[in-house]
Amino acid sequence: MAIKCKRIIKWLEEWAPKSLAMEGDRIGLLLGDPSSDVENVLVTLEITAEVVEEAVGLGVQLIVSHHPLFREPLSYLRFDMYPGNIIGRLIQKGINAYAAHTNLDAAPGGVNDVLARRLGLQDLEVLYPTYQEKSYKVVVFVPQGYEDRVRQAMSEAGAGRIGNYVECSFQTEGTGTFKPLPGAQPFSGEVGKLEKAQEFRLEMVVSGNKLSQVLEAMVSAHPYEEVAYDVYPLWTKSGSIGLGRVGRLKEARPLGVFAEGVKELLGLKAVRVTGDLQRPVSKVALCGGSGMRLLMRAVELGADVYLTGDVRHHEALEAKALGISLIDAGHHATERLIVPVIAEYLEKRSQDAGQKLGVFVSSVNTDPFLYL
Ligand SMILES: [Zn+2]
Incomplete structure (x- = not known):
């Protein structure tokens, strides 16, 4: 089954978030429809007319490039002239164009x-x-017996990473109290009666760009109807x-x-x-x-x-x-090493997700210079 274009975009932006891009840079999905189906992807440093024809020949629905499809705002869109001819051909063939530019220059592993x-x-x-990456401490109160499940879900979403260590957490045992009001469907206890529950206070660090996905994973793995949790901003030194x-x-x-x-x-x-x-x-x-x-x-x-x-x-x-x-060493040569790395990344993410995605590295040399 084909993958939605927006899912591939999400994978790319988990690596190179848009927030890392320089102001005014043209990044992200520059042409196409995020809800379209993608079976094959072509990765290239830039989208030239030759690359578009290569994509057509390979049956590709998404081109991922480092350099944006167009550099300046377009005053007109003529399919008989550059760059409108490239855009027109992409539209005609239903090919999406996505760029990860200065965000991928900056991203760790970029x-x-x-x-x-x-x-x-x-x-x-x-x-x-x-x-400057912001980091947070997430503290959540989990009933005994569910602490591993919640910790694992939070870890998988990106919490608890410190240097070369993952799944870092701390937990202390204690007693939580709550009185369910009419309408509540408590996991334990009865409506109108004060409940004392044996709980763990589970703590994990989370980087700012992972915070929302960690909270989402935490809440969905937690057995309580209302999850009690705190998020604290941290002043500890994190990576720039x-x-x-x-x-x-x-x-x-x-x-x-x-x-x-x-x-x-x-x-x-x-x-x-x-x-x-x-x-x-x-x-x-x-x-x-x-x-x-x-x-x-x-x-x-x-x-x-x-x-x-x-x-x-x-x-x-x-x-x-x-x-x-x-x-x-030239603009092209100092950047082209990233192309196969993007392809490997997409292959890995699709395999991990159990999805079939054809990933091609462009064989077109887009360096405009010849060296004699
Ligand atoms: Zn460049």
Whole structure:
């Protein structure tokens, strides 16, 4: 049975919530109908006319791209001209178009994390924080014998995650009291009589983006008609989320050697480099795509080299003057590693949900440049 498009969107947004996107970015379902059926998905860095034809040939109902389908507001929609021709063809073939752009740049496990990990960087930090994750403590009172069921439901919805530990909780035993009023259908006790029940006070931490789904799962797993629970905002330090990453190489190596490694990882004929090729590189900052606006952050954090794409002549001169080396590996190459990762993620989510979904990685090379 086909999956509803909105279900796939929900999976994607559990990974890269829309709230992580930069203001004004065109993300989410940009074309189509969330209630339409999807049997096959095509994942690509961007939607070009060739990618649309590939999708038609594969019998795809949803294209998931990193770059948005259109960058500017459209003044007219003509099917004989770009980009209306692409939009028209998608509409004609009933293909939905979804984009996860700056939200996926920032998301843990997204574009920049993938690039940093593939380069072997350690002690990763966010280069430019844009979002401070809020966290909460959820406390719920559960009758004895139901504590494991409620804890498990909350854990599965994302509560109780601390660093590399999951299902973290604390419970204390106590006595709860309540007097059911006429009309109530109490799980235990009688209407009009004070009931004393043996209960557990169950506590778990929850990150802000998981709070509503955890509360929903908690209430549906709880046996009481009215669930007593508290939600407390926490001041404990939680992870910051944002653009770019900075980390350390396991062992320092000369800039030239590091740049060769980048070239090999990204399958490039050439990269552009500024700085002394013999100078050892240990701390690396990076931002996939077009990241020169974060140059000063890379300098402030003491990076030896900044890896990004779309570097302009005067920006390269500025970096040189600031004493930081640059590697411009191109916009496309510094982002394309994410494409198979999105596909793997969707495959896993559909398998976990017991749903059949065909997931294809586009074989169209959408890099507009040729390297001679
Ligand atoms: Zn990009």
